[in-house]
Amino acid sequence: MVPLKASLRGAHKVLDKQNLFTSGEYGYHTFRIPSLLVTREGTVLAFCEARKNGAGDAGEIDVALRRSLDNGDTWEPFEIIAGDGTSTIGNPCPVQDLETGTIWLVLCRNAGDGHEKDILAGKRARDVLVMKSDDDGVTWTQPKDITADVKRAEWTWYATGPCHAVQLQSGRLIVPCNHAVLNPETGTSGPYTAHVIYSDDHGANWRIGGIVGQNTNECALTELPDGSVYINMRSYHGQNQRASAWSLDGGLTWSDITLNEALIEPVCQGSVVEDRRGGILFSNPASVKRNNMTVKASVDGGRSWTTEKELHEGPAAYSDLAIAKDGTVLCFYECGEESAYERMTMARFSRI
Secondary structure, X not given: OOOEEEEOOOOEEEEEEEEEEEOOHHHOOEEEEEEEEEOOOOOEEEEEEEEOOOOOOOOOEEEEEEEEOOOOOOOOOOEEEEOOOOOEEEEEEEEEOOOOOOEEEEEEEEOOOOOHHHHHOOOOOEEEEEEEEOOOOOOOOOOEEOHHHHOOOOEEEEEEOOOOXXXXXXXXXXXXXXXXXXXXXXXXXXXXXXXXXXXXXXXXXXXXXXXXXXXXXXXXXXXXXXXXXEEEEEEOOOOOEEEEEEEOOOOOOOOOOEEEEEEEOOOOOOEEEEOOOOOEEEEEEOOOOOEEEEEEEEOOOOOOXXXXXXXXXXXXXXXXXXXXXXXXXXXXXXXXXOOOOOEEEEEEEEEO
């Protein structure tokens, strides 16, 4: 696949775009839900959902992976690393334990052809799984069910990420998640609410961490230079603004939610990553509609933002950010001309 290249001015040297997954390829109808991890060896892992028979969020959905050994310049072939027959398995959320080298991939599974409305009504379960790789993403274990450890009995809907998780300076592995709670009197679930899960023993055991404010889901997090943790969330507050919160204890408790008018959103997913220069980067479709994929930067822990680069003017939706070993910024995102779900593109740019 030939990369599309264009020169940029200002804070960026070169933008390189490659379409890693295109709808209809490899026998799958649609590819969605991007997730990135750069390993300590420098390998770039690009995960996504491979939706077999349609673009919807339920049905036969597997987890796909492509690997790059040269900072995202070239890519190894497509492969499926997780599937469960006709069930939905997805929302890949990877993190590497930098001490052991083990890569952990947290996932969710809908039993059978369960749709979100049935799960929210408590008619079907949504499970939480984890699998691992000890060889830089070449091979993976079978998924292990950790639902009992990280999901409360009254929770119906459950989702990990979607995007990457992080390891804190303390060694803690912390994964952004969200849930909804069943009201037994009405038979419906309450508002989506972001939370985290974590492991303090190199992935051997996982626990529920702090729960953030209501009317939030699909969250991303990063550790700030002062050791606090910043979480950025899809918001249902009717303002078309991203929601943020901060933790001073490694994600066990969270501040009140703040809405940020600089981060406009169409009620969609977004991603954050520490940029190695003391700041953080954020990506999302910066619009009240799902278009205009944009990367922004903050130097004050997510309290104010400036625009770094508009990557795609047209339809765009989910994304994930990472920093390659050579310092290149990677943004893996959904986009297209008529629909945001035509292809999944990797954009690379260097910052001066």
